[in-house]
Amino acid sequence: MPINENDLExxxxxxxxxxxxxxxxxxxxxxxxxxxxxEHSTLLIPQPPLLKTxxxxxxxxxxxxxxxxxxxxxxxxxxxxxxxxxxQQEKNDDAFEKMHSNNNNxxxxxxxxYFNPMLQSPTRMPQRYNNYDEYMENKIFxxxxxxxxxxxxxxxxxxxxxxxxxxxxxxxxxGYTNPTRLQLHKLIVLHGGKFSHYLTSKRNVTxxxxxxxxxxxxxxxxxxxxxxxxxxxxxxxxxxLLKWQDYALLLNDTNINNTTDIKTLVTKDSTKKPHLDCxxxxxxxxxxxxxxxxxxxxxxxxxxxxxxxxxPVGAHHNRIKxxxxxxxxxxFFATVSGLKHNENSSLPIAVSHGQGNSDIASCxxxxxxxxxxxxxxxxxxxxxxxxxxxxxxxxxxxxxxSETFYELLxxxxxxxxxxxxDEGVFIDYPEDIDYKGISEKCMDIRNLLSTxxxxxxxxxxxxTLVLSTLCLKSAKxxxxxxxxxxxxxxxxxxxxxxxxxxxxxxxxxHKTADKINELYSPSSIITLADLQSNLSSLSSFNKLNKLxxxxxxxxxxxxxxxxxxxxxxxxxxxxxxxxxxxxxxxINWGIRFQTIEQVYNFIDxxxxxxxxxxxxxxxxxxxxTIKLARCKANSPIEPPKYLGMGLCDITSKTxxxxxxxxxxxxxxxxxxxxxxxxxxxxPISSLRGISITLSNLKTNNDRDIGSMLDRKxxxxxxxxxxxxxxxxxxxxxxxxxxxxADQMVTVTPxxxxxxxxxxxxxxxxxxxxIEKRKSRSPAREFFNNYHKKKNQERAKHHFSTExxxxxxxxxxxxxxxxxxxxxxxxxxxxxTKRSALEAPKIIPKKKLExxxxxxxxxxxxxxxxxxxxTARLDTWILQNIERGPRTDDALLLVQYLRRxxxxxxxxxxxxxxxxxxxxIDYYRSYYRSASDDPQTSSNHHQMPDGILQWExxxxxxxxxxxxSKNRA
DNA sequence: TGTGTGTGGTAGC
DNA sequence: AATCGCTACCACACACA
Numbered sequence: 001m002p003i004n005e006n007d008l009e010x011x012x013x014x015x016x017x018x019x020x021x022x023x024x025x026x027x028x029x030x031x032x033x034x035x036x037x038x039e040h041s042t043l044l045i046p047q048p049p050l051l052k053t054x055x056x057x058x059x060x061x062x063x064x065x066x067x068x069x070x071x072x073x074x075x076x077x078x079x080x081x082x083x084x085x086x087x088q089q090e091k092n093d094d095a096f097e098k099m100h101s102n103n104n105n106x107x108x109x110x111x112x113x114y115f116n117p118m119l120q121s122p123t124r125m126p127q128r129y130n131n132y133d134e135y136m137e138n139k140i141f142x143x144x145x146x147x148x149x150x151x152x153x154x155x156x157x158x159x160x161x162x163x164x165x166x167x168x169x170x171x172x173x174x175g176y177t178n179p180t181r182l183q184l185h186k187l188i189v190l191h192g193g194k195f196s197h198y199l200t201s202k203r204n205v206t207x208x209x210x211x212x213x214x215x216x217x218x219x220x221x222x223x224x225x226x227x228x229x230x231x232x233x234x235x236x237x238x239x240x241l242l243k244w245q246d247y248a249l250l251l252n253d254t255n256i257n258n259t260t261d262i263k264t265l266v267t268k269d270s271t272k273k274p275h276l277d278c279x280x281x282x283x284x285x286x287x288x289x290x291x292x293x294x295x296x297x298x299x300x301x302x303x304x305x306x307x308x309x310x311x312p313v314g315a316h317h318n319r320i321k322x323x324x325x326x327x328x329x330x331x332f333f334a335t336v337s338g339l340k341h342n343e344n345s346s347l348p349i350a351v352s353h354g355q356g357n358s359d360i361a362s363c364x365x366x367x368x369x370x371x372x373x374x375x376x377x378x379x380x381x382x383x384x385x386x387x388x389x390x391x392x393x394x395x396x397x398x399x400x401x402s403e404t405f406y407e408l409l410x411x412x413x414x415x416x417x418x419x420x421x422d423e424g425v426f427i428d429y430p431e432d433i434d435y436k437g438i439s440e441k442c443m444d445i446r447n448l449l450s451t452x453x454x455x456x457x458x459x460x461x462x463x464t465l466v467l468s469t470l471c472l473k474s475a476k477x478x479x480x481x482x483x484x485x486x487x488x489x490x491x492x493x494x495x496x497x498x499x500x501x502x503x504x505x506x507x508x509x510h511k512t513a514d515k516i517n518e519l520y521s522p523s524s525i526i527t528l529a530d531l532q533s534n535l536s537s538l539s540s541f542n543k544l545n546k547l548x549x550x551x552x553x554x555x556x557x558x559x560x561x562x563x564x565x566x567x568x569x570x571x572x573x574x575x576x577x578x579x580x581x582x583x584x585x586x587i588n589w590g591i592r593f594q595t596i597e598q599v600y601n602f603i604d605x606x607x608x609x610x611x612x613x614x615x616x617x618x619x620x621x622x623x624x625t626i627k628l629a630r631c632k633a634n635s636p637i638e639p640p641k642y643l644g645m646g647l648c649d650i651t652s653k654t655x656x657x658x659x660x661x662x663x664x665x666x667x668x669x670x671x672x673x674x675x676x677x678x679x680x681x682x683p684i685s686s687l688r689g690i691s692i693t694l695s696n697l698k699t700n701n702d703r704d705i706g707s708m709l710d711r712k713x714x715x716x717x718x719x720x721x722x723x724x725x726x727x728x729x730x731x732x733x734x735x736x737x738x739x740x741a742d743q744m745v746t747v748t749p750x751x752x753x754x755x756x757x758x759x760x761x762x763x764x765x766x767x768x769x770i771e772k773r774k775s776r777s778p779a780r781e782f783f784n785n786y787h788k789k790k791n792q793e794r795a796k797h798h799f800s801t802e803x804x805x806x807x808x809x810x811x812x813x814x815x816x817x818x819x820x821x822x823x824x825x826x827x828x829x830x831x832t833k834r835s836a837l838e839a840p841k842i843i844p845k846k847k848l849e850x851x852x853x854x855x856x857x858x859x860x861x862x863x864x865x866x867x868x869x870t871a872r873l874d875t876w877i878l879q880n881i882e883r884g885p886r887t888d889d890a891l892l893l894v895q896y897l898r899r900x901x902x903x904x905x906x907x908x909x910x911x912x913x914x915x916x917x918x919x920i921d922y923y924r925s926y927y928r929s930a931s932d933d934p935q936t937s938s939n940h941h942q943m944p945d946g947i948l949q950w951e952x953x954x955x956x957x958x959x960x961x962x963x964s965k966n967r968a
Numbered sequence: 969t970g971t972g973t974g975t976g977g978t979a980g981c
Numbered sequence: 982a983a984t985c986g987c988t989a990c991c992a993c994a995c996a997c998a
Contacts, residue, residue: 286985287984287985288985288987289985290984290985291985291986291987292980292981292985292987293980293981293985293986293987293988294985294987294988295981295987296979296980296981296987296988297980297987297988297989298987298988299980300979300980300988300989301988301989329981331981332980332981333981334981351981352984353983353984353985354982354983354984354985355982355983355984356982356983356984357983357984358983358984358985359981359984359985359986360981361981362981363981374980374981375981375986393981393985398981419979419980420979420980420981421980421981422980422981423980506978506979507977507978507979507991508978509977509978509979511976511977511978512977512978548992548993549992549993550991550992550993551977551992551993566991578989580989581989581990582988582989582990583988583989584987584988584989585987585988586986586987586988587986587987588986588987589984589985589986589987590984590985625973625974627974641983641984641986642982642983642984642985643983643984643985644984644985644986645986650975650976651974651975652973652974652975653973653974654972654973654974689986691987691988693988693989969998970997970998971996971997971998972995972996972997973994973995973996973997974993974994974995974996975992975993975994975995976991976992976993976994977990977991977992977993978989978990978991979988979989979990980987980988
């Protein structure tokens, strides 16, 4: 159905349909709520207080049915009419409880509450906030704004001002009260008090209202002023602030009772923001933000992208020598955190999150002297040294110092290879070895870094990477070691190497060391000299081979101080050695699920992250591995580490995508399917870890599309509140062009319906066929079913296979390319048999890839990044929310979305439409709750016209597009 | 004999 | 309150044709 300007204009201007219907439902709800509330207030309050100076409860006529204080609460148009106010109140309280409690009951039975629009209200995020704090801040801001509106409303309505009895108080209500929380809320706000919806340390709550407390809460609240609701009522009656002590609920804490002034009270840290469990949309971000290991891996990648250089000047020339500097900070995290906290570095220090079963990321040498090691749990370390000081992570500082480190050294060497945030290999290729020069260079570097970063580094210098590593080991801490043997000095090298421990060698960790010791038992292999002496006879030499051919050969070379092929290529061709081959996300902490849907949601989120990472590096993957950690049968339900994985069985499964892809909607179903295969017959609650790896990566060769659009210049948000500036260069996206495109490319080949396919089998094995059908990915569906289409002439003609050259030329270049591509796909599909598609070898791989990999992105106002697009749309909506969208802007948006449909950009379409729905819904409920006051029987002037127009745009034009996505 | 899959080890703090 | 046990890469054993 083509859309045109008049069409849109008409629908935006007419106010009939939505206006009346939504209005009706609101009216009905309000009146019901009103009625029941009057009843409610008289019935439930034993002694209706006569409030001479303040407000009466009946004057309030609270409408719990309308979500005044919780404007994104349950949809009232469906619930309000049939629910009485008490239930409604409970519901609100439920929602409220959910909002600030950190329990694991967030999920409802059927679905993940975070994603069910009806149930997720407590955690719905109307905008994409960067973090939970931002979200909360915004929420609190909105709530305060609502309070202000309320006051204005009442003052206008009753034509009086309310005495500011509760000025300078900040009140939080806990649990069920009488009068209800909402009634109290209004009373407090009207009389000048501040009302806190949450009990966070930032809000500085002065009083808590409660009628009874659980024993746990009694302890938790013992430092607060906990007061009974009568305090509010009688204070209002007395028209002054009565002594709260007379109404105190908890009488045991004398300290607080003595304080009479109402200032802010130090709230307990324990009531901080709720913890994010793994079902929270922000869990991944919050986890990664705090994970040291995640930081380490990401940093390595970033630093290599930024600071690696390879310039092996005549590295293979005989006369050119190679000097390898292995530079490494001493106990990096511990040193930096120690500096940040002004700790004395001679005292034992360790960096960790927690106190008990928390990993020590790094400890200084003072701590090591007690036997404390990195990776040890704090509890054990404290046993070894009770005075151990635990410092928090300072990720920003680590990264900053690392940046300085590489910047300072970059120009000093021919080759720079970052290996970690604090550790790198730096190589010079001099013609002659100048021992004095080398040691001076070491000292210079150490001095330079010490003054610039206040940290000490150690340096190992040699002519092979192994020897450099070993030199570094002996140089630590805070020193440097140069060992540059001549070719003839084999014995000296062997002696040097022999003085180290087994695990000092690269690629030998504790497991391999144990294995070696087992091989040679009963003689214990502690030092490399032990190993060297054991290798003299052939039989014992052969023992080493049990480690595996590759590793044993490596070790033999290392024992002679020589590099193996790995090390050599690492040094000589670092860009090749470190080229990206896989991409993965591993989560083995905080994984606690109750339902399979939660797992699916989680996988969706992980895959979405991976997909966007892939896109950002312009790559696609054709193979995935999903790895699960399940707690072992006999191990305790909860491991010692809080939310840890404990002892687990680990299983994995690899699978392939139908072709190289970086699309969310292709990858996610495939991976979930593998998850189902892998996770058989076990309670979902036993899942402790999930890891998803994408491999077989391929770079997108078709760079021109991406580079044609200069992404860097696209961030400016000028010309607002207009959605698109009225500049000539934006004109190409006009009606006629789009409509032409519409005629040219009829439909992108989408999934044919499965119904026909399955009819035959249904009788035989119904369950199985459904199972089979369900487990297919959309992409595979398409490939598998395509041939059927081909056999139907009608379906074939559905695709127009010729391009209208003239029409094409009028389109912008990007679009021309897109369309040509689309035609290439259609033609290829038309000419390909199913068997060929299933056996990719028969088709040239390149052709196959062009089908579902690297479909060029569709720009919106030159933006490609979904987040940028939604950000722009958000601004647009916000600035036009009260007066409605401009017709041409709305048109532009709808056209864009239609193109997404057309080019089968499902994930993008879903993302944007969902986002728009969320946004508009948010504003609608905001204005509704603000204007929905029973005192004003007509809501018409309260609700801005604009919001109705937005609603109409959404409901009539945008949401249908989402539904059309599955239409062939 | 080659190919693919699942498992397990290592590195950084 | 606790706690943030990642991630890229290689090598091997084994299964299968």
